[in-house]
Amino acid sequence: MPEFKFEPVTMPPEAATLRAEVRAFCAAERAAGTFTPALGSMVEANPSFSEKMGARGWLGMTWPKQYGGHERTALERYVVVEEMLAAGAPCLAHWIADRQSGPQILRHGSERAKRTIIPEIAAGRCYFAIGMSEPDTGSDLASVRTRAHKTDAGWKITGRKIWTSYAHKAHYLIALVRTSGTADQRHQGLTQFIVDLKSPGITIRPIYNLYGGHDFNEVTFDDVFVTDDMIVAGEGRGWEMVTSELAFERSGPDRFMSSYPLLVEAFNAAGKTPSDAAAADLGRLVANLATLRRMSGSIAGMLQAGLNPATEAALVKDLGTAFEQEIPEVARRILPSEPRAALPDDRYTALLHKSQLECVSYSLRGGTREILRGMIARGLGLR
DSSP: OOOOOOOOOOOOTHHHHHHHHHHHHHHHHHHTTSOOOOSSSSSOBOHHHHHHHHHTTOSSTTSOGGGTOOOOOHHHHHHHHHHHHHHTOOBHHHHHIIIIIHHHHHHHSOHHHHHHHHHHHHTTOOOEEEEOOOTTOTTOTTOOOOEEEEOSSEEEEEEEEOSOTTTTTOSEEEEEEEOSSOGGGTTTTEEEEEEETTSTTEEEEEEOOTTSOOOEEEEEEEEEEEEGGGEESSTTOHHHHHHHHHHHHHHSGGGTOTTHHHHHHHHHHHOSSOOHHHHHHHHHHHHHHHHHHHHHHHHHHHHHTTOOOHHHHHHHHHHHHHHHHHHHHHHHHHSOOOOOSSOOSSHHHHHHHHHHHHGGGTTTTTSOHHHHHHHHHHHTTOO
């Protein structure tokens, strides 16, 4: 029977120095009032902060220098991501572009896309959204009904995407659309397009979440024109591209560190002499965090080696979101507080209230728990 192997990785010597640099940078920015630590990577955006990261070489870290990258290792990038999450830094603006859209374009995009888009991402000035999910299809990503029709000069896209994070601020969206066949043909006839969100025919409607934030959107395409050189990899390779892209989305520390700032505050609230129950709860969370870091770091090593650990990433994402959702439950036992719309002033209670309202979405974004477990079962040869 197949099994998963999460081989240990050794961080390069530069990683310790880099970690200290990033930690000091975040502390200085926080002290200067640039940001107030928030939960997760996909909550707060600060374009100025993103440009500062780009200026320090902390975006596009593994990418070729000819496209504005820095040719550092995936493990060094892992260190930067982890420190930003631990600090609760405002990384939403550049997050998707740096995490998954940029790598996809570098591997499978046209030369024009690489030269015009990639340097801007690395500089922290270009933001992306992902157009995968559609209305009325639930978690069945393969049931794509948005279509692209060939024209003499390129393609015209018509359809809708939903739950599209940050589309209202992004410059581009990578959309999964059907270029041939029908929805019942599942994985065939799908193609990914890089769509300029300033194009005529695009309507972006906000979707407000439980705590009143505008993170999600519905994006409607009405004969939106896209040139041939904005196809990713080639016509009909969309499903292959999506599955490889999701390995970047699901494997990183953002899939188990969204609630990390609250975990730190829970330790502070428990104090130096916690109750036996609090000590047991917090100790279990720390043990789980150490395990998830080990697994996620191993996947970073696989990506560094050019592998496609899609199934391993699904496992980390499933375990990681369960961990993220447990942290507010433990925190609530340590210092009980009920969530309410107006966030309180003290940091612990504010983080607890926000996480209780947010964490329900953690097991949906990036693939629902049921879909991920189906992938894991196939990876183990169980279905």
